[in-house]
Amino acid sequence: MKKSSSTFVDKNSINSIAIGGFDGMHIAHQELFKNLCKNGAIISIETGYASLTPKSYRQEYTKYPIFYYDLNDIKSLEGFEFITMLKNDFKNLNKIVVGFDFCFGKNRAYKTDDLKKIFEGEVVVIPEIKLNDFPVHSRYIRDFLLNGDIEKANSFLGKEYKISGKHIVGQGLGKKEFVATINLNVNEFLLPQSGVYITTTIVDNIEYNSVSFLGHRSSTDGNFAVETHILNQNNLSVKDKNIEIKFLKQIRENRKFDSFIELKNEILKDIDIAQKYFY
Numbered sequence: 001m002k003k004s005s006s007t008f009v010d011k012n013s014i015n016s017i018a019i020g021g022f023d024g025m026h027i028a029h030q031e032l033f034k035n036l037c038k039n040g041a042i043i044s045i046e047t048g049y050a051s052l053t054p055k056s057y058r059q060e061y062t063k064y065p066i067f068y069y070d071l072n073d074i075k076s077l078e079g080f081e082f083i084t085m086l087k088n089d090f091k092n093l094n095k096i097v098v099g100f101d102f103c104f105g106k107n108r109a110y111k112t113d114d115l116k117k118i119f120e121g122e123v124v125v126i127p128e129i130k131l132n133d134f135p136v137h138s139r140y141i142r143d144f145l146l147n148g149d150i151e152k153a154n155s156f157l158g159k160e161y162k163i164s165g166k167h168i169v170g171q172g173l174g175k176k177e178f179v180a181t182i183n184l185n186v187n188e189f190l191l192p193q194s195g196v197y198i199t200t201t202i203v204d205n206i207e208y209n210s211v212s213f214l215g216h217r218s219s220t221d222g223n224f225a226v227e228t229h230i231l232n233q234n235n236l237s238v239k240d241k242n243i244e245i246k247f248l249k250q251i252r253e254n255r256k257f258d259s260f261i262e263l264k265n266e267i268l269k270d271i272d273i274a275q276k277y278f279y
């Protein structure tokens with residue numbers, strides 16, 4: 001379905017909203033969105049700390065338009081002031097969807113019961129969504145990624161974890177000594193644990209099977225790098241392009257090798273593992 005962008009949506013057409021931070025747009029967030037009406041919208045409260053789906057990447061994961069509010073601009077509002085602001089912004093609002101732990105207003109003092117009392121409309125409170133008895137929250141997904149547990153992170157996200165960055169020039173060593181890699185400059189996204197991963201890499205909207213490395217290249221120049229090697233492809237033009245990497249599974253952690261030949265052998269083994277995964 002076509003994704004709406006809040007820029008082109010008339011706020012007066014919105015009749016229902018879901019409220020929260022929504023970093024990750026994970027499976028519990030999606031449960032909230034299922035309760036929105038056709039003319040629904042998402043109110044994303046920006047803390048500045050979103051690292052799973054930074055602000056400019058979030059719309060990709062929903063058909064509902066997202067409207068952003070900066071936490072600093074609203075955090076001193078009393079409960080009724082916050083609701084009045086929303087009613088002023090969305091004149092035809094008649095339904096609000098939030099999760100069981102939603103808090104709002106000054107000092108986060110107002111809870112879902114207060115919302116029901118203050119808002120003269122329907123309030124839907126979604127009970128805590130769990131996966132295999134484990135609560136689904138962005139903070140746990142960040143922990144899974146930082147531990148290299150990509151499969152668990154992906155199952156909680158309901159999609160593959162994806163980062164985005166601009167191509168940068170590397171050491172020029174890979175092609176000569178090991179295998180060719182695309183080096184990326186990644187700023188806004190949380191990076192999974194250092195190591196080697198089975199991934200796919202998206203260039204010009206085409207998704208390629210790949211193997212990616214993140215971490216300090218302690219076996220060569222020691223610098224931190226995010227690099228991806230596209231399988232079975234040699235001459236892809238990537239200069240200055242925006243590149244995306246989707247993480248599927250960790251192969252191993254980052255290691256320091258004493259010689260280039262040992263590193264090369266290990267890289268070839270990593271590639272073999274990735275090839276087998278895909279075929």
Ligand SMILES: Cc1cc2nc3c(=O)[nH]c(=O)nc-3n(C[C@H](O)[C@H](O)[C@H](O)COP(=O)(O)O)c2cc1C
Nearest residue numbers: 170171172173174181213217218219220254255270
């Ligand atoms: C699949 C793969 C695994 C890698 N594993 C390691 C590693 O364990 N330790 C390390 O120091 N560098 C590792 N690297 C990074 C290489 O050191 C890096 O590709 C090489 O230094 C060339 O860098 P360049 O692309 O900037 O020229 C790996 C690279 C790839 C593609």
Ligand SMILES: Nc1ncnc2c1ncn2[C@@H]1O[C@H](COP(=O)(O)OP(=O)(O)OP(=O)(O)O)[C@@H](O)[C@H]1O
Nearest residue numbers: 020021022028098099101102128129136137138139
């Ligand atoms: N597991 C869940 N079950 C039901 N509702 C949830 C769940 N997680 C979040 N929500 C609701 O989704 C909205 C967005 O919440 P929020 O951005 O805090 O997500 P979160 O995953 O809990 O993030 P964090 O882990 O960083 O606190 C809120 O209304 C919240 O109550």
